[in-house]
Amino acid sequence: xxxxxxxxxxxxxxxxxxAIRIVVCCGSGGVGKTTTAxxxxxxxxxxxxKVVVLTIDPARRLAQSMGIDSLDNVPRRxxxxxxxxxxxxxxxxxxxxxxxxxxxxxxxxxxxxRAILENPFYQSLSAGFAGTQEYMAMEKLGQLRARDxxxxxxxxxxxxxxxxxxxxxxxxLGSFLDGKFIKVLMAPAKMGGRAGMKFLNxxxxxxxxxxxxxxxxxxxxxxxxxxxxxxxMFGGFRTRADATYTLLQAPGTAFLVVAAPERDALRExxxxxxxxxxxxxPLAGLVLNRVHGxxxxxxxxxxxxxxxxxxxxxxxxxxxxxxxxxxxxxDRPDAPPEAVAAPDTTPDPAEHTDHEDHASHVDQxxxxxxxxxxxxxxxxxxxxxxxxxxxxxxxxVAVTEVAALPGDVHDLEGLRxxxxxxxxxxxxx
Numbered sequence: 001x002x003x004x005x006x007x008x009x010x011x012x013x014x015x016x017x018x019a020i021r022i023v024v025c026c027g028s029g030g031v032g033k034t035t036t037a038x039x040x041x042x043x044x045x046x047x048x049x050k051v052v053v054l055t056i057d058p059a060r061r062l063a064q065s066m067g068i069d070s071l072d073n074v075p076r077r078x079x080x081x082x083x084x085x086x087x088x089x090x091x092x093x094x095x096x097x098x099x100x101x102x103x104x105x106x107x108x109x110x111x112x113x114r115a116i117l118e119n120p121f122y123q124s125l126s127a128g129f130a131g132t133q134e135y136m137a138m139e140k141l142g143q144l145r146a147r148d149x150x151x152x153x154x155x156x157x158x159x160x161x162x163x164x165x166x167x168x169x170x171x172x173l174g175s176f177l178d179g180k181f182i183k184v185l186m187a188p189a190k191m192g193g194r195a196g197m198k199f200l201n202x203x204x205x206x207x208x209x210x211x212x213x214x215x216x217x218x219x220x221x222x223x224x225x226x227x228x229x230x231x232x233m234f235g236g237f238r239t240r241a242d243a244t245y246t247l248l249q250a251p252g253t254a255f256l257v258v259a260a261p262e263r264d265a266l267r268e269x270x271x272x273x274x275x276x277x278x279x280x281x282p283l284a285g286l287v288l289n290r291v292h293g294x295x296x297x298x299x300x301x302x303x304x305x306x307x308x309x310x311x312x313x314x315x316x317x318x319x320x321x322x323x324x325x326x327x328x329x330x331d332r333p334d335a336p337p338e339a340v341a342a343p344d345t346t347p348d349p350a351e352h353t354d355h356e357d358h359a360s361h362v363d364q365x366x367x368x369x370x371x372x373x374x375x376x377x378x379x380x381x382x383x384x385x386x387x388x389x390x391x392x393x394x395x396x397v398a399v400t401e402v403a404a405l406p407g408d409v410h411d412l413e414g415l416r417x418x419x420x421x422x423x424x425x426x427x428x429x
Contacts, residue, residue: 006391006395006397006398006399007285007396007397007398007399008398008399008400008425009284009285009286009287009398009399009400009425010398010423011040011043011400011419011422011423011425012043012047012423014254014284015040015043015044015047015049015152016047016049018151019251019252020152020252020253020254021145021151021152021153021252021253022141022145022152022153022154022155022247022248022252022253022254023037023040023152023153023154023155023253023254023255023256023284024154024155024157024248024253024254024255024256025037025040025154025155025156025157025256025258025287026157026255026256026257026258026272027157027257027258027259027265027268027269027272028259028264028265028268028269030260030265031258031259031260031265031289031290032258032260032289032290032402033156033157033258034055034062034156035065035409035415035418036156036256036258036287036289036402036418036422037053037055037062037154037155037156038053038062038065038066038091038156038415039409039415039416039418039419039422040154040256040419040422041053041089041091041154042066042078042081042089042412042415042416042419043416043419043420043422043423044087044089044152044154045078045081045083045087045088045089046081046082046083046087046416047083047085047087048083048084048085048086048087049085049087049151049152050086050087050088050149050150050151050152051087051088051089051090051150051151051152051153051154052075052089052090052091052092052144052149052150052152052153052154053089053090053091053092053154053156054092054093054094054137054140054141054144054153054154054155054156055071055091055092055093055094055155055156056093056094056133056137056155056156056157056158062091062093062156063091063093064410065409065410065411065412065414065415066078066089066091066412066415067079067080067411067412068091071091071092071093072092072093072095072098073092073093073094073095073098073099073102073140074092075090075091075092075144076090076091076092077089077090078090078091078412080412081412090150094133094136094137094140096126096127096132096133096136097126097127099136099139099140100125100126100132100136100139101117101126102143103136103139103233103237104116104117104122104233105117107233107236108229108233112229115225115229116226116229116230119222119225119226119229120222121222121223121225121226122226122230125226133158134165134168134169135169135237135241137155137157137169138169138240138241138244138245139240139241139244141153141155141244141247142240142243142244142247145244145247167245167248167275167279167281169241169245248281249279249280249281249282250282251282253281253282254282254283254284255272255276255281255282255283255284256284256285256286256287257269257272257273257276257283257285257286257287257397258286258287258289259286259287259288259289260288260289260290261288261290261291261292261383261386261387262383262386263386266386266387266389266390269286269390270390270393270394273286273394273397283397284398285397285398285399285400286390286397286398286399286400287400287402287422288387288399288400288401288402289402290402290403290404290405291383291401291402291403291404292376292379292380292383292403292404293380293403294373294376294377294380296373297377297380299373299377300377301373301374301375301377301378301381302374304370304371304373304374304377305370305371305374307367307370308366308367308368308370308371308374309367311363311364311366311367311370312363312367387399399425400422400423400425401421401425402418402421402422403421405417405418
């Protein structure tokens with residue numbers, strides 16, 4: 001199946017639909033997700049929507065392209081947005097630890113919050129515990145949606161398969177909180193009084209000989225203190241994560257899979273498409289980024305290479321006397337008698353050599369350009385085959401193509417250009 005037979009993704013219709021409140025951009029690393037998310041945000045804002053772009057990619061490209069010195073955990077308005085309808089664009093970058101702190105402060109009293117925030121185990125957990133980033137991304141997305149301050153939230157996800165890890169966050173959090181280790185640590189706090197202290201002493205003596213040797217007694221005490229303080233919050237974590245997960249399955253959410261027209265990237269894209277389908281997540285379509293093409297596509301790679309080889313050989317160049325047009329008139333088979341008899345038509349040898357050298361130089365340049373064109377057409381053909389394989393596997397997925405740009409996007413004007421290509425499904429030129 002040709003990519004032309006795949007349904008076309010109408011990006012403007014997606015951005016203009018007031019029922020769509022969340023767009024999630026996912027895909028493997030290095031395919032342009034951050035740029036795509038930012039370009040969609042700029043285009044939606046300039047079409048009249050109030051937009052916030054949330055990136056959990058640690059790179060700072062989003063801030064640079066939007067002319068903002070830095071992004072943090074607070075949405076910052078992007079200057080320079082043009083368009084009718086009063087649209088606005090805000091941008092932010094997930095601060096994992098700060099988001100965790102905000103959750104603690106919002107869902108417990110001041111004294112307990114202080115105890116949690118100062119706990120060494122909590123400080124380690126909130127700064128880089130496996131899965132914390134994805135869970136906090138769920139928390140932040142839920143917070144933004146609950147504020148109902150923006151018409152549209154666009155989420156830029158981390159690279160590779162971790163881009164969908166936030167879908168697993170509620171389940172992994174539940175497994176962590178329901179684990180035997182956590183239950184043992186929570187038991188003294190749940191029992192309370194002397195029974196609790198007795199259990200704590202027994203539990204600590206048991207763990208001193210096992211876990212204590214691995215983790216150290218002080219760390220275990222820090223963990224127990226943390227778990228005791230967090231006990232009342234655990235249910236809230238799970239509830240909010242489940243609510244956000246349900247929100248991602250709702251009709252008001254749309255997932256965009258971003259990929260480059262390369263085998264590995266489209267293999268990952270196929271994984272995302274299948275995973276989203278298995279999780280009942282609404283897929284809007286595929287953004288095929290950095291697609292190559294040529295306005296001289298009628299000249300195939302084979303013909304270009306043949307022409308280059310011909311220029312390098314004797315096929316169209318007279319190596320002995322230069323180009324045919326530069327020969328002595330008397331040597332031409334169709335030369336008139338006057339030309340044969342004319343005494344002054346013999347070219348100067350030095351001038352003849354200059355013409356021959358110039359012709360040879362032009363031939364070399366032309367052959368080099370033909371070889372570059374052949375390489376370009378080989379890339380185009382390879383990308384075409386890769387797209388065909390993906391489309392054959394997923395013919396139902398709507399696709400829009402974005403032509404490769406000659407340089408990096410580093411400002412709003414560049415993001416506008418990308419947004420235009422996203423909306424028009426521009427064929428590469």
